[in-house]
Amino acid sequence: MTLEETLLQHSPALIIAIPLLSAFLMPLVSRIHAKLRNVFALVMLGLTGCFIWLLATDVLASGPRVYIFGAKNLTLPLVRILFEVDSIGIFMAIITIMLAIIAVIYSWSFMNEQDGLDKYYTLLLLVVTSALGMEFTGDIFNFFVFLEISCIASCALIAFWVEEGEALEAAFKYIVVSAIGALFVLFAIGLLYAQYDALNIATLAQALQYTFLDKIVLILLLVVLGMKAGLAPMHMWLPDAYGRAPPSVTLIIISATLASFYGVLRVIFTLYGNVLTTSMRFDFPLHVIIGWVLIVLAIVSILIGVIMALIQSDLMRLIGYTAVAEVGYMFLAIGTTVAALGAPYATVALQGGILHLLNDAIDIGLLFLVAGAIYYVTKKRSLDDISGLARTMKYTTVFFIVALLAVAGMPPLNGFTSKFLIYESVYQLNPILSIVAILCSILMLAIFIKVLYAAFLGPELPALKDVKEAPKSMLLAMGLLASLAILIGLFPNLFIDTLVKPAADALLNHAQYITMVIGGV
Amino acid sequence: MFTLESGSGFWNPLIWVLIVFIAFLFFYGIRGFGKSIYKKGTEQTKAFLSGNKESAPEDMHVKASNLYWGFTTSMKTLYAGLRKMHTGNASDYVLWFVIVLAVLFLIFGVM
Numbered sequence: 001m002t003l004e005e006t007l008l009q010h011s012p013a014l015i016i017a018i019p020l021l022s023a024f025l026m027p028l029v030s031r032i033h034a035k036l037r038n039v040f041a042l043v044m045l046g047l048t049g050c051f052i053w054l055l056a057t058d059v060l061a062s063g064p065r066v067y068i069f070g071a072k073n074l075t076l077p078l079v080r081i082l083f084e085v086d087s088i089g090i091f092m093a094i095i096t097i098m099l100a101i102i103a104v105i106y107s108w109s110f111m112n113e114q115d116g117l118d119k120y121y122t123l124l125l126l127v128v129t130s131a132l133g134m135e136f137t138g139d140i141f142n143f144f145v146f147l148e149i150s151c152i153a154s155c156a157l158i159a160f161w162v163e164e165g166e167a168l169e170a171a172f173k174y175i176v177v178s179a180i181g182a183l184f185v186l187f188a189i190g191l192l193y194a195q196y197d198a199l200n201i202a203t204l205a206q207a208l209q210y211t212f213l214d215k216i217v218l219i220l221l222l223v224v225l226g227m228k229a230g231l232a233p234m235h236m237w238l239p240d241a242y243g244r245a246p247p248s249v250t251l252i253i254i255s256a257t258l259a260s261f262y263g264v265l266r267v268i269f270t271l272y273g274n275v276l277t278t279s280m281r282f283d284f285p286l287h288v289i290i291g292w293v294l295i296v297l298a299i300v301s302i303l304i305g306v307i308m309a310l311i312q313s314d315l316m317r318l319i320g321y322t323a324v325a326e327v328g329y330m331f332l333a334i335g336t337t338v339a340a341l342g343a344p345y346a347t348v349a350l351q352g353g354i355l356h357l358l359n360d361a362i363d364i365g366l367l368f369l370v371a372g373a374i375y376y377v378t379k380k381r382s383l384d385d386i387s388g389l390a391r392t393m394k395y396t397t398v399f400f401i402v403a404l405l406a407v408a409g410m411p412p413l414n415g416f417t418s419k420f421l422i423y424e425s426v427y428q429l430n431p432i433l434s435i436v437a438i439l440c441s442i443l444m445l446a447i448f449i450k451v452l453y454a455a456f457l458g459p460e461l462p463a464l465k466d467v468k469e470a471p472k473s474m475l476l477a478m479g480l481l482a483s484l485a486i487l488i489g490l491f492p493n494l495f496i497d498t499l500v501k502p503a504a505d506a507l508l509n510h511a512q513y514i515t516m517v518i519g520g521v
Numbered sequence: 522m523f524t525l526e527s528g529s530g531f532w533n534p535l536i537w538v539l540i541v542f543i544a545f546l547f548f549y550g551i552r553g554f555g556k557s558i559y560k561k562g563t564e565q566t567k568a569f570l571s572g573n574k575e576s577a578p579e580d581m582h583v584k585a586s587n588l589y590w591g592f593t594t595s596m597k598t599l600y601a602g603l604r605k606m607h608t609g610n611a612s613d614y615v616l617w618f619v620i621v622l623a624v625l626f627l628i629f630g631v632m
Binding site: 176216226234237311344384427428446451454458462 | 523524525527528529530532534535537538578579581582583584585586588589592593596599600603606607609611613614615617618620621622625626628629630631632
């Protein structure tokens, strides 16, 4: 076996191990030199990214890959965890590592005057580890463990600006909501284990009978993971957390939030994939009920997100509410796919939803980085206190314009591509839903035009006369996200054909996922 | 390769960019017909406010919370309801979680 094959074989483990071990090494490295700490964080994430790239090329070419920790022989009393990496898992991992690397580059300047950066980078790497773990694991209890790590590390990061009382309050609310949610997930896992004597997702998916207890498990997992993803009306923690955490942290929490959304996908398409066509009362198939429940919650999220964002004057809270609306668009696409399962447009909706996942990470992430740059140079959060920044922050203004056009779904940027697929497919299910989604997108454009006017245009305020452009590392981080938004917008097929379509196929073809584990081990 | 098919429609961003570029060239050409009498820093560049004196920048600043006043005022009943919903209390956050759980249990229970 060549070195490359050996590295490839162990890459699922290395992708988790490298950021995890780096997190615990961080306090030691920080003692040597502050610059070494920054470089160490970036190099370790870069190395993780290389392994994700290596694994991605293999998974996209040869199909899912299973990695076993512990007992290999099925006859032994089993103490083992399976990682199963398929195209959707690797797609999520690419998003996670991309956001993490950009967050670290941004942090170089943004956090350089802060104390306790050894703890900051440790927690940041732990959130990355947990998100990657959630995306790779094939074991539902292991998923819960990574979810818990993500909650605790994210909570500490949200409270990082502890001297601001509101950051502490936001972190407290986040941990309350997360802990209650995690308890329900644990209860749901207990119900599955009690019935099927298994924790492996593929084994459970094959054995699932859709009993009364399975019904309870489905509801608990959907609601908890939906809440963690920011689905309304359980979204209220999200503007608090996103609005009070340092923007570089928000970028990482976005990846953790998207990992919860991935959990919803895994539950519906893989865990319950075999029973989705089960006929319920009044001859309604299960998938129609789940699909419409998701659609209703998605529309509520979109409406609440944009309507509440319009009246916010705190820039980061405003972006937090638009993030709720963006989550709504993703759930709308997934709801449409599930409700119309089997129809040709269901696949298009799923592709639109998956692409929107990537676009949401890029666009909302970029908006937060711009908000962070404004906060860095002005020390102000309220849009009422700033004006005319375009005169001094030319690059930041350009990045903001790219982000605003992208998030509002304006052509030719990335947001348009995914929303185009979502609108077209949702229209075929129900035109009214599509019209509501388009109108809310227009409202989102209005919201960010308000931000553009308030922050960047208008008269130059005397208090902000000495404001300078954001430091280079922050501009580089914003530039990378803006370039991606343009690149995906101009060449959508490049991303759809190589990443999105395989990810959608992996979700729809749940039998392959089950066979890989049951038949392959 | 550059055309995205959705099954019921298509989207080609490069054609869109080309059209916008041609439109830009067209309008830039029209602009070229104008008279080049613009001089920076002269009376031409000052705002004409019907003879009134120009206010200080901080006095002219329209704050973000004043934008879309008409829209938010006409929707004040909706906003009152939404503001009431967003109390900021962690217990209410959990309450909404329980409400959604209860509604879904009801839907899945009946179905």
